[in-house]
Amino acid sequence: MTSTDERPTTPNAQGDPVPTRDATGPRPDAPVVLRVEDLWVEYRTERGWMQAVRGVDLEIRAGEAVALIGESGSGKSTLGFALQRMLVRSARVARGKVTYRTRDGKTVDLLNVDDKQFRQLRWREFSMVFQAAQNSLNPVIKVSDTFQETARAHGEHNKGRIQEKALELLRKVQLDGDRVYNAYPHELSGGMRQRVSIALSLLLDPQLIILDEPTTALDIITQRAIIDVIRTLRDQLDFTMIFISHDLSLAAELADKVVTMYAGEVVEDGPVRDVFYQPKHPYTVGLLNAVPPITGEDFTPLTAIPGATPNLLNIPSGCPFHPRCPYRTDICSRQNPPLVEIAPAHYVACHHHDQVTKEPEIWEHIEVEEVAEAAV
Amino acid sequence: MAEPLMALQHLTRQFDTRRGKITAVDDVSLALHPAEILCLVGESGSGKTTVARMAAGLLKPSAGTVEFEGKDLQKLSKDEFKEYRKAVQIVHQDPYASLNPVHTVGETLSAPLLHHKLAKGRREATRRVGELLELVDLRPAENFITKYPHQLSGGQRQRISVARAMALNPRLIIADEAVSMVDVSIRVSLLNTMLKLRNDLGVTFLFITHDLAVVKYFGWEGHVGVMYVGKLIEYGPTPKVIGRPLQPYTRALAAAIPEADPDLTRSKEKLQLRSLDIPSLTNLPGGCVFHPRCPYFEEGLCDITMPPLVEVAPDRHVACHIVERELTGQIIAAPATRQAAAD
Ligand SMILES: Nc1ncnc2c1ncn2[C@@H]1O[C@H](COP(=O)(O)OP(=O)(O)OP(=O)(O)O)[C@@H](O)[C@H]1O
Ligand SMILES: Nc1ncnc2c1ncn2[C@@H]1O[C@H](COP(=O)(O)OP(=O)(O)OP(=O)(O)O)[C@@H](O)[C@H]1O
Ligand code: SF4
Ligand SMILES: [Mg+2]
Ligand SMILES: [Mg+2]
Numbered sequence: 001m002t003s004t005d006e007r008p009t010t011p012n013a014q015g016d017p018v019p020t021r022d023a024t025g026p027r028p029d030a031p032v033v034l035r036v037e038d039l040w041v042e043y044r045t046e047r048g049w050m051q052a053v054r055g056v057d058l059e060i061r062a063g064e065a066v067a068l069i070g071e072s073g074s075g076k077s078t079l080g081f082a083l084q085r086m087l088v089r090s091a092r093v094a095r096g097k098v099t100y101r102t103r104d105g106k107t108v109d110l111l112n113v114d115d116k117q118f119r120q121l122r123w124r125e126f127s128m129v130f131q132a133a134q135n136s137l138n139p140v141i142k143v144s145d146t147f148q149e150t151a152r153a154h155g156e157h158n159k160g161r162i163q164e165k166a167l168e169l170l171r172k173v174q175l176d177g178d179r180v181y182n183a184y185p186h187e188l189s190g191g192m193r194q195r196v197s198i199a200l201s202l203l204l205d206p207q208l209i210i211l212d213e214p215t216t217a218l219d220i221i222t223q224r225a226i227i228d229v230i231r232t233l234r235d236q237l238d239f240t241m242i243f244i245s246h247d248l249s250l251a252a253e254l255a256d257k258v259v260t261m262y263a264g265e266v267v268e269d270g271p272v273r274d275v276f277y278q279p280k281h282p283y284t285v286g287l288l289n290a291v292p293p294i295t296g297e298d299f300t301p302l303t304a305i306p307g308a309t310p311n312l313l314n315i316p317s318g319c320p321f322h323p324r325c326p327y328r329t330d331i332c333s334r335q336n337p338p339l340v341e342i343a344p345a346h347y348v349a350c351h352h353h354d355q356v357t358k359e360p361e362i363w364e365h366i367e368v369e370e371v372a373e374a375a376v
Numbered sequence: 377m378a379e380p381l382m383a384l385q386h387l388t389r390q391f392d393t394r395r396g397k398i399t400a401v402d403d404v405s406l407a408l409h410p411a412e413i414l415c416l417v418g419e420s421g422s423g424k425t426t427v428a429r430m431a432a433g434l435l436k437p438s439a440g441t442v443e444f445e446g447k448d449l450q451k452l453s454k455d456e457f458k459e460y461r462k463a464v465q466i467v468h469q470d471p472y473a474s475l476n477p478v479h480t481v482g483e484t485l486s487a488p489l490l491h492h493k494l495a496k497g498r499r500e501a502t503r504r505v506g507e508l509l510e511l512v513d514l515r516p517a518e519n520f521i522t523k524y525p526h527q528l529s530g531g532q533r534q535r536i537s538v539a540r541a542m543a544l545n546p547r548l549i550i551a552d553e554a555v556s557m558v559d560v561s562i563r564v565s566l567l568n569t570m571l572k573l574r575n576d577l578g579v580t581f582l583f584i585t586h587d588l589a590v591v592k593y594f595g596w597e598g599h600v601g602v603m604y605v606g607k608l609i610e611y612g613p614t615p616k617v618i619g620r621p622l623q624p625y626t627r628a629l630a631a632a633i634p635e636a637d638p639d640l641t642r643s644k645e646k647l648q649l650r651s652l653d654i655p656s657l658t659n660l661p662g663g664c665v666f667h668p669r670c671p672y673f674e675e676g677l678c679d680i681t682m683p684p685l686v687e688v689a690p691d692r693h694v695a696c697h698i699v700e701r702e703l704t705g706q707i708i709a710a711p712a713t714r715q716a717a718a719d
Contacts, residue, residue, distance in 0.1 A: 071559040072530070174652065189654070219419040219586065224632035225652050246559060249634035252641045272638050290561040291636040292593040295644070297619055299596045304565030308529040 025256040026063040031101055033208060033240050034060040034083070039096030041075070041082045041264075049094075050312045052078040054264035056096070057339060060257075062207070065234065065241045067251035067272075069287070070261035071309050076244040077131065079261070080210050083242075084128050085110070085118060100125070103207050123154050126208040127201040129194075131216065137185040137193055137200075144181050147203060154204055162203075169199035172236070173229045191222030195229060202237065211243040215250055227253050248291050252276060257345075260284045263310050263320040266339060270346035280342055280353040282325045289360050303360045307368035316369075319351065323369035326362040327352045333369075379446060380407035381547060381580050382431065382464075386440035389426050398657035400426045402606040403440070405685075408548065411578040413598030415591040415614065417629075419654065422603040424584045428552045431582060432466050433457065462492060465541035467534075469553035474537055475525040481509070481536055482521035488543045508539040513569050531562030538570065548580040549573070555590065567594050588629055592618045602626045605655060605665050608685055611693040622694045622703075624670045647671060664697065672698045 041053035052075045060066050068076045081087045083098060098110040102125055113121075130136040137146060147166040148159060156162060163181070170177040173195040185193050194214065201209050214230070215223040231254065234241065245251060251258050251272065258275040260268040260283060268281040279285045286305035293300055307324040310316055316323050322332040331351050339349040350356065389401040401423040408414045416424050429435035431442055433449050442449045444460055452460060468474045475484060485508055486501040488494070495501035502521075509517035512535040525533055534554065541549050551570065555563045571594065573579045583594055591600050595614040602610040602623065610623040621627045628647045635641040649669045655661055661668050663679035670678065677697050685695045688703040 071561065191652070219654075220588070220629055221419065221632045221649065222652070224634070224646070227634060228646075247634075248560065248636040249641060252636050252638040253634045255638075276636070276638050286561055288636060290564040292564075292589040293635060293637070294589040294592060294618065294630065294633045295635055295640060297615070299615075300593075302564045302568075302593065304563075304568065305561040306565075308531060308562070309559075 025065075026061045030062040030064070031105075032059050033062045033101045034058070034242075035097075035099040036079075036083070037097040037099075039079070039082065039098065040094040041078050041087065042092055042094050043078075043088075044090045044092075045313065047313050049092075051094075051315070052091075052264050052312060053082060054315075056261075056264075056266050058259065058266065058269070060208075060240060060242065062101075062240055063238060065243070065254055065256045067255035067258045068242065068244045068261060069246065069248055069251050069258060071246060071287075073309055073312070074261040075264040076246075076261055077212055078264075080128065080212050080242065080244050083110070084122070084126065084210060086128065100208075120154075123150060123204045123206060125206055126210070127204070127206045129197045129201045129209065129211040129214060131213040136197060139186040140184065143183055143185065143188075143196055147181070147200060150200060150203055156204070165203060166199070169202055170196070172233060173199045174225060175199070189222075191218050191225065194218060194222075194226060198226070198229065198233075202233070202239070205237075206239060208240045208242070211241065213245055213247075214243060215247065216245070223250075230254060248287060260287070263312065263315055265320060265349065266347075267321065267349045268347065269339065270343070270348075274343065274346045278343075278346075279358065280346070280348040280356050281321075281350050282327050282352075282356055283321050285356060285358055286324075286363065288358065289363065301360075303363040305363070306366050319349075324366070326366045327355055328369075378409060380443075381410045381412075381445060382408040382582075383443040384427070384431060384440070385443065387427065387430055387437050387442065388439040389423075389430060389435065390438045393658070395656075395658040398606075400606050400657065401430070401437075404601075404603075404606075404608045405440075406601055406608070406611070408580055408582060410547070411574060411580055413574060413581045413583055413595045415583045415585065415595035415598065415600040416603060417585055417588055417591050417600060418603030419586060421605070421654070421657070423606040424586075424603055425552055427603075428466065428550050428582065428584055432464055432550055433460060434466075462544045463547045465544060465546040465549050467537050467541050467549060467551045467554040469556050475533055477525050479524070480521065481505075481523050481525075481528075484536060485509075485540055485543055488540065492544060494544065504543075508542055511542060511573070512536070512539040513565065514539070529562070531558045531566060534558055534562075534566055535569065538566070538573075542573065542579075546579065548582065550582045550584070552584045553586070554583075556585065556587070563590070564593075570594070588618060588633055602629070605657060605660060607665060607682075607695065609666070609695045611685065612691055616692060622688065622692065622699050623666075623696050624672050624698070625666050628669075628671075664695075666696075672696075674698060 036058040039056045042049040100108045100110045151162040167177040255272045268284045318333040322328045337349045337351045339347045384406045387404045485505045506517040600614045610626045631647040651669045667678040683695045683697045
C-alpha cells in the first residue's frame with residue numbers, strides 16, 4: 001500500500017506516472033476507464049419486470065468527476081449498483097456491456113468476470129459510498145475494525161500500516177483521526193459517519209469511486225464540509241468519481257461532466273458548464289428552472305415541471321418525457337429520440353433540442369398528457 | 377401594527393433524556409401577523425419542530441406562553457381549545473407516515489369535514505373534497521378521489537396533506553419540513569400552491585425548513601427566524617436576512633449553501649468555521665453558544681455570556697456581541713453586568 005501523498009498520478013501501462021487531471025478537469029487524452037453500452041436493468045415485481053435502467057450509454061475518463069442527476073426513481077442508484085455488481089437479487093441485468101480499464105491498463109468485462117476476479121477488483125479498483133441516509137457502517141463495529149477488516153479481506157495484513165493509512169485518510173476528511181478511529185459509528189454524527197465512509201472507500205487506493213447521494217439528509221454546513229473534503233481529496237489524490245445526486249447544486253460544485261437521467265434513460269450528457277448554461281434537453285431545463293437560488297438581491301419566480309415522473313411499469317411511448325414536455329410535437333409520442341452529439345462532448349436525446357432554451361415562459365401553460373393505463 | 381394572530385412569548389421547553397436534562401427550546405419569542413409568512417430555519421436538532429408542536433398546542437411549554445388572538449392557550453376552555461385545533465393545522469414532512477394507507481383520498485378528506493360538521497351529509501362532503509383537490513392543484517379532482525396513498529407520487533401525497541389541512545378552513549398552517557422529502561420540481565409546485573393559499577385566502581404560515589434557499593423563495597414577503605441549539609439567534613425580514621445575514625452562524629449558513637450554477641458556486645466566498653462540531657444540548661458551551669465555532673470569536677467577550685437577541689437595526693434582531701458592538705456602537709449591557717444579572 002502506498003501512502004496517499006505519494007500517489008498524485010496514475011501509472012500508465014508502462015508504469016510511467018501520467019497525470020489524468022489538470023486544473024480544469026480531466027485531460028482530454030486521459031483513457032476511458034469505464035464504458036457502459038446499452039445497459040438495461042430490471043426489477044422483478046408483481047406486475048412483471050420493471051425496467052429501471054433502459055439502454056444507458058456512458059463513457060467516463062480517468063480523473064473525471066461525473067454527476068448523475070435526475071429525480072427520485074430515475075434509476076440513478078440502480079445504475080450505480082449495477083456498475084458495482086451489487087444489485088439486489090430481485091434485479092437482473094437484461095442486456096448491455098460494461099467495460100472497465102484497470103489502473104495497469106487491462107480491460108475487464110465487468111458484468112462477466114467471475115466472482116473471484118470481481119472481488120479482487122472491488123475496493124482496490126473501485127468502491128462505493130452509499131446513500132448518506134442509509135449509512136453502510138455497522139453501528140456496533142468499531143471504525144478501526146471496519147478499516148482493518150476491509151484491508152485484510154483484500155490481502156493487506158500489516159495492521160500498523162493499515163492503521164497509519166486509515167488515520168491519514170481520516171485526517172484528510174477533516175476528522176480527529178485518533179478519536180474517530182477508536183469510536184463506534186453510533187457515537188458519531190451523520191456528517192462524521194459520512195466522512196468515515198468516504199475515507200474507507202479510499203483505503204485501498206481505488207481508481208474509481210461511486211458516491212450515492214453523498215450529502216443528502218445532512219445539514220448545510222456539514223454538506224459544505226463534505227463538498228470541500230471531496231474537492232480537496234481530488235486535488236491531492238488521483239481518482240475518478242461518479243456521484244449520484246438529485247441535488248443539482250452538488251453537480252455544479254463538483255462535476256466535470258453531468259448526466260441527466262429520466263425514467264431510466266440518459267437524456268443529456270455533457271460538460272458541466274454546457275449542461276448548466278446551455279441545457280438542451282427540456283427535462284434538464286425544467287430541473288434547473290426549479291432550483292431556488294440563494295445568491296442575488298431579487299426574488300426569482302420559479303416554474304415547476306408539470307406532472308410527475310412516470311410509472312416505470314407504464315412508460316409513455318416515444319420520448320418518455322413527452323407527456324410533460326412543452327416542446328412536444330406528434331413525433332415525440334411516436335419515436336424515442338436517440339442520444340446524439342449536438343456539440344463537442346454534449347449529447348442530448350430530444351427531437352427538438354435545437355429549439356430548447358432556458359426561457360421559463362414556455363413552461364407556464366402546458367397540459368400534461370394523460371398516460372393510458374397499460375394493460376396488465 | 378395590528379394585533380398578531382399568534383404570539384410565542386419566552387417559549388422554553390426542556391426534556392429529560394438519558395444523558396440528562398436538555399433545553400430544546402430556550403426563550404423563543406416570535407409573532408405572526410395575519411396572512412404573514414414566518415419561516416423558521418436551523419440545523420437538525422435546533423428545536424424547530426419543538427417550537428412547532430408547542431405552537432400547535434401539541435406540547436406544553438416548560439415556560440412561556442403561546443397566545444392565539446390574544447388568548448393564552450393554556451387558559452382556553454375545552455371548547456375554545458377545540459376551535460383552536462381547527463384554526464391551526466399542521467402539515468408534516470413525511471407524506472407516507474401522515475396518510476392512512478387504507479383510506480382513499482376521498483375518505484381522508486371528507487372525514488374531518490363530516491366530523492367537524494363542516495359538510496352536511498356525503499354529497500356536500502364530496503363536493504367540498506372536489507374543491508379542496510382543485511385548491512391544491514390536483515386536477516381533475518375525479519381522478520384522485522378514489523385513489524389510495526400508494527397510488528400517488530410523493531408530491532401528490534403531500535398535496536393531499538395540504539388539502540386535508542385546508543379542509544377545516546384554518547387561519548394558520550404550520551408546515552414542518554413539508555417540502556423536504558420531495559423532488560426539486562415538485563417542491564416548487566407545492567410551494568407555489570401554498571403561496572396561492574396565502575395570497576388568495578389569507579392563510580398565515582409558520583413554515584419550518586432547514587433550507588435557506590427555500591426560505592428565500594417561500595418567505596420572501598415575510599420574516600425569518602434562525603435557530604441554533606434551541607435559541608433564536610437572528611430574526612428579520614427575509615430579503616434582508618438572506619441578502620445580508622448578520623449573526624455569524626447565519627452568515628456561515630448562507631455562505632455554505634451551494635448554488636446550481638457552476639461558476640457562481642465555485643467562486644462563492646466561504647466562511648471558515650473554527651470547528652465543524654455542533655455542540656450537544658447536554659453540554660452547551662458557556663458564553664455565546666456559537667463561540668467554539670465562530671470565526672469572529674473574541675476572547676473575554678464571547679465566552680463569558682450568551683448575547684441576548686437585540687434589535688441592532690430597524691426590524692433586524694441579532695444575538696451576537698460583535699455584531700451588536702459594530703452596529704449599535706455599544707454593547708447594551710457590559711459582559712460583567714450581564715453576568716451579575718444572570719447570577
Ligand atoms: N429493490 C428494488 N425492488 C424493486 N424496485 C426497485 C428496487 N430498488 C429500486 N427500485 C425501483 O427502481 C426505480 C429506480 O430506482 P432507483 O433507486 O435506481 O432511483 P434513484 O434515481 O436512485 O432515486 P432516488 O433519488 O429516490 O434515490 C424506482 O422506480 C424504484 O422504485
Ligand atoms: N420528546 C422528546 N424527548 C426528548 N428529547 C426530545 C423530544 N423531542 C425533541 N427532543 C430533542 O430536542 C431537540 C430539538 O429537537 P427538534 O425536533 O425540535 O429539532 P428540529 O430543529 O426540528 O430538528 P430536525 O431538523 O432534525 O427536524 C433535539 O435534541 C431532540 O432530540
Ligand atoms: S423529444 Fe419531444 S417530448 Fe421529448 S423532450 Fe424533446 S420535445 Fe420534449
Ligand atoms: Mg437513489
Ligand atoms: Mg424537525
